[in-house]
Amino acid sequence: MTTPAVTTPTSEIIGILGGMGPAATADFYAKLVSTTPGSSDQDHLRTVIWSDPTIPDRTEALLGTGPDPTPWLLAGSRVLREAGATVIAIPCNTAHAFVPRIAHHVGLPIVHMVGEVARHLTTIGPRIHTAGLLATTGTVRAGLYQEWLDRFGIRLVLPDATSQNDEVMTAIRAVKAGTHDDTTTTLLADAARSLTAQGAQAVIAGCTEIPLGLPADAVDVPLVDPALVLAQALVRRATTEGENGQGWGW
Amino acid sequence: MTTPAVTTPTSEIIGILGGMGPAATADFYAKLVSTTPGSSDQDHLRTVIWSDPTIPDRTEALLGTGPDPTPWLLAGSRVLREAGATVIAIPCNTAHAFVPRIAHHVGLPIVHMVGEVARHLTTIGPRIHTAGLLATTGTVRAGLYQEWLDRFGIRLVLPDATSQNDEVMTAIRAVKAGTHDDTTTTLLADAARSLTAQGAQAVIAGCTEIPLGLPADAVDVPLVDPALVLAQALVRRATTEGENGQGWGW
Incomplete structure (x- = not known):
């Protein structure tokens, strides 16, 4: 399934590929919520978070001392896409070293932190x-x-x-x-x-x-x-109509 | 798809049906993370969060002044199940008034806050x-x-x-x-x-x-x-082998 048919207020659904680490993911989502303008629950952005703390350590992989996390990142991106996400954010700096390996397989834009x-x-x-x-x-x-x-x-x-x-x-x-x-x-x-x-x-x-x-x-x-800069970029993207093409060409 | 095949350390995947409100969902996930014992990312629980702040206000529905949120809760539960969740937690007290309407359709145990x-x-x-x-x-x-x-x-x-x-x-x-x-x-x-x-x-x-x-x-x-009590119950459930039947018969 994709988006539940019962919800339609804004078209954007934020997909957060998280768990790297889990505390940082919780902190990032709190920043996304506090950055979003609005005075009631219903003003906020629909968000789906896949938080997989079992993803192998990114630094170890880059130093050649641990497994490549790419398969986990791809699997998580797939979960987010199937849940209806329209854009992906990865609140982990080190994981961005693997973005070139997944970007063309994800099928969704990645807002690059x-x-x-x-x-x-x-x-x-x-x-x-x-x-x-x-x-x-x-x-x-x-x-x-x-x-x-x-x-x-x-x-x-x-x-x-x-x-x-x-x-x-x-x-x-x-x-x-x-x-x-x-x-x-x-x-x-x-x-x-x-x-x-x-x-x-x-x-x-x-x-x-x-x-x-x-x-x-x-x-x-x-x-x-x-994380705050990324949250602000997501809010800008979701609330600015017709300006959904801020990809960076990585 | 269900669980990504690449991750297997613990079988439990926590599904959080959130967005009611979004700040409370962020706070709940932070509590789940801080309640989980462990010293590295990889010790933490895989979690999928569907945070839909557009779910109609639960209190208004119960007072008869707003739409029934049940279809949104069912749709969100479906997203969590398809993402691989093995158990559902709902970090919203008022939403528990609707649990009897969804429990038999969700196909997953709900840990009742x-x-x-x-x-x-x-x-x-x-x-x-x-x-x-x-x-x-x-x-x-x-x-x-x-x-x-x-x-x-x-x-x-x-x-x-x-x-x-x-x-x-x-x-x-x-x-x-x-x-x-x-x-x-x-x-x-x-x-x-x-x-x-x-x-x-x-x-x-x-x-x-x-x-x-x-x-x-x-x-x-x-x-x-x-929220903290629910987080502790989830951690207990996920870390206690063979004791996965603590349903309450609602």
């Missing part, structure tokens, strides 16, 4: 020339933000190898384990400071777990939350 | 003889908690008509509109006090919006969150 963040950076004033990235080692190695920021002429700076491993990845694992605390925030704030020291005028919280461990006020420059 | 709350109340010490209810007028009129607490020999007390309308319903609408603030908390805390004055030894936050507006420490007695 990394592309939306790059575009969003061009809207912040004063103009951003250099942005820093806090992300998984998988996302860093895959060059996802590098590629997209290059397209918009923004320089990307990264933590050094020690900070990436001992601060960023330690903090991400703590959030995934539900054990994050003030120490986690300190680790991430220190890593962010190493980015502003390299000239970063904004810091991208480039793993959906990071905003859960790093409050925006712990960083001296704007902290960009890709 | 109101039944789980009644059972949970019997596990609180010292023994609860009287419980109070903050809920929509629809839930109150449908007698959902009355029926289930009766089965367990617990007396139910309710706000008077003025408190129900001016405090409880005003607060629920504020949460649904995303405009809740300290005033909302005061309204709900006042309503809760009218229940403890009638002897309530526990207060049921019997509408998924209420815990979003009423912190537990604003009430003198235990505040029972049905």
Whole structure:
């Protein structure tokens, strides 16, 4: 079956390919709801979420130490399409490394979180020339933000190898384990400071777990939350009639 | 299709029939995730969520002033079943008034939130003889908690008509509109006090919006969150092998 015939107010049905991790998926859906204008339940967007936390770790796959998650991503996309989704959002930065492998098989547009963040950076004033990235080692190695920021002429700076491993990845694992605390925030704030020291005028919280461990006020420059940027892009798309072709050509 | 063949770690796939309202669904999924034991993504439960905020208002239907949401609930259940769900949870108290109309058509067990709350109340010490209810007028009129607490020999007390309308319903609408603030908390805390004055030894936050507006420490007695109780019941069910028959015979 596709869309239940009994519901028709807006044609868009948001499909969320989630579970990477599950807490980030819950947080993303909360952001989508709070970003949607409206004063009653009925003003909100129909959404279907496939949250499969058993999808193999994306970073391990990119580092060659774990299985390829592509079959899981394809299976999840199929569930969303069959449930009636008209567009897919993937609230996991690292998973975007696999988007080129699934995009042509999904049969639905994918609103690209990394592309939306790059575009969003061009809207912040004063103009951003250099942005820093806090992300998984998988996302860093895959060059996802590098590629997209290059397209918009923004320089990307990264933590050094020690900070990436001992601060960023330690903090991400703590959030995934539900054990994050003030120490986690300190680790991430220190890593962010190493980015502003390299000239970063904004810091991208480039793993959906990071905003859960790093409050925006712990960083001296704007902290960009890709999940929020993605939620805003989905709401814009769903509420802007006749403008459904904002694909990025990946 | 049913379950993607590529994922098999646990057999249970949680189906959440949501959107009533969408913020409560996001909150419920966050509670399900935080209730699940485990230290990595892969320890969590596969979950599919159908969140249709366009489902007609449940209270209006029960008061005879709006359309019957049953067809929407059936359509959503079908989406969940076809996506591979093995059990359904409905994180909306008022919607449980319609469970008898859909239970025999869904083809999947429904873990009954109101039944789980009644059972949970019997596990609180010292023994609860009287419980109070903050809920929509629809839930109150449908007698959902009355029926289930009766089965367990617990007396139910309710706000008077003025408190129900001016405090409880005003607060629920504020949460649904995303405009809740300290005033909302005061309204709900006042309503809760009218229940403890009638002897309530526990207060049921019997509408998924209420815990979003009423912190537990604003009430003198235990505040029972049905969404959390439902999440715990699902985790127990999914992690207890061979004990999948906890239906309630509604």
